[in-house]
Amino acid sequence: MDFIILVGPAGSGKSTLTGELAGHIESYGPVVAKVNFDPAAENLSYDADVDVRRYVTVYEFMAKGLGPNGALVSAIDSLINYVFDIRGILEDIKPDYVIIDTPGQMELFAYRHGGPVVLDALTHGYNSIIVFLMDAIFFENPASIVSILTLASSVAVRLGRPQINIVSKADLLLPEVIDNVISRLGEEGFLESLISSSENIDIYTRALMLSLASSLYDAGFIGEVIPVSVNQPESLDALYAKIQQLLKCGDEYKYYDLRYERS
Ligand SMILES: Nc1nc2c(ncn2[C@@H]2O[C@H](COP(=O)(O)OP(=O)(O)OP(=O)(O)O)[C@@H](O)[C@H]2O)c(=O)[nH]1
Numbered sequence: 701m702d703f704i705i706l707v708g709p710a711g712s713g714k715s716t717l718t719g720e721l722a723g724h725i726e727s728y729g730p731v732v733a734k735v736n737f738d739p740a741a742e743n744l745s746y747d748a749d750v751d752v753r754r755y756v757t758v759y760e761f762m763a764k765g766l767g768p769n770g771a772l773v774s775a776i777d778s779l780i781n782y783v784f785d786i787r788g789i790l791e792d793i794k795p796d797y798v799i800i801d802t803p804g805q806m807e808l809f810a811y812r813h814g815g816p817v818v819l820d821a822l823t824h825g826y827n828s829i830i831v832f833l834m835d836a837i838f839f840e841n842p843a844s845i846v847s848i849l850t851l852a853s854s855v856a857v858r859l860g861r862p863q864i865n866i867v868s869k870a871d872l873l874l875p876e877v878i879d880n881v882i883s884r885l886g887e888e889g890f891l892e893s894l895i896s897s898s899e900n901i902d903i904y905t906r907a908l909m910l911s912l913a914s915s916l917y918d919a920g921f922i923g924e925v926i927p928v929s930v931n932q933p934e935s936l937d938a939l940y941a942k943i944q945q946l947l948k949c950g951d952e953y954k955y956y957d958l959r960y961e962r963s
């Protein structure tokens with residue numbers, strides 16, 4: 701049982717991808733369990749094998765006087781009480797993969813303590829990877845690209861697992877953006893050249909962007925960025941191949957380093 705944890709900003713396509721990727725992987729034979737990890741989810745586009753709303757909802761915390769965001773934080777924290785039950789259900793299903801669909805309020809995972817603690821307890825003893833979704837809309841200009849990649853790196857720091865960064869809803873992108881930007885992001889220095897050639901960025905912002913971009917390359921964080929659309933099965937194939945590549949490292953998988961991939 702390997703865990704694939706989908707993380708990304710609100711509306712980036714996590715829930716849609718949960719259903720579509722699960723179906724896609726299952727078409728090749730493996731069994732996939734789907735976990736709704738969002739206590740505030742309204743309508744789910746897939747049938748969840750485990751739904752945390754069975755254990756906690758934001759409404760019970762709001763009834764105690766918390767606002768919607770505070771209630772979500774408390775709801776996620778309180779999931780620690782149910783991790784044993786959830787693991788039991790998953791171990792009975794015996795899936796090859798478990799896909800976890802997390803809430804869009806991703807500060808729960810990028811900045812707070814509770815989200816990582818619950819995920820650690822849930823995946824303890826099993827291999828787990830992060831798939832970080834960057835909405836296609838972020839690839840319109842260098843400032844947005846730097847800021848979403850920086851957010852992706854915060855998640856990597858907080859969750860401490862191998863991470864695949866994808867561009868979601870890639871069908872909305874012009875082919876030249878995929879060819880000239882996304883497929884070149886892994887080239888060391890590419891982002892800096894994009895920033896340098898952009899106009900209308902003040903000198904201080906440009907210096908900060910260049911510094912952030914170069915740190916991301918220095919750390920080996922920007923490896924292959926995969927464009928994925930749920931409407932393009934070949935892109936789901938590319939994502940599945942990458943997931944298998946990271947997970948197949950078995951016990952050694954934690955030491956897998958994107959840095960070596962770029963050479
Ligand atoms: N064009 C296109 N639209 C997509 C794709 N994936 C998701 N969407 C749409 O994007 C919107 C948001 O998708 P969701 O799956 O609900 O996103 P989410 O990340 O789960 O959202 P939150 O749970 O609210 O954070 C929906 O209208 C989807 O139909 C895609 O690959 N291409």
Ligand SMILES: [Mg+2]
Nearest residue numbers: 714715738804
């Ligand atoms: Mg969702």
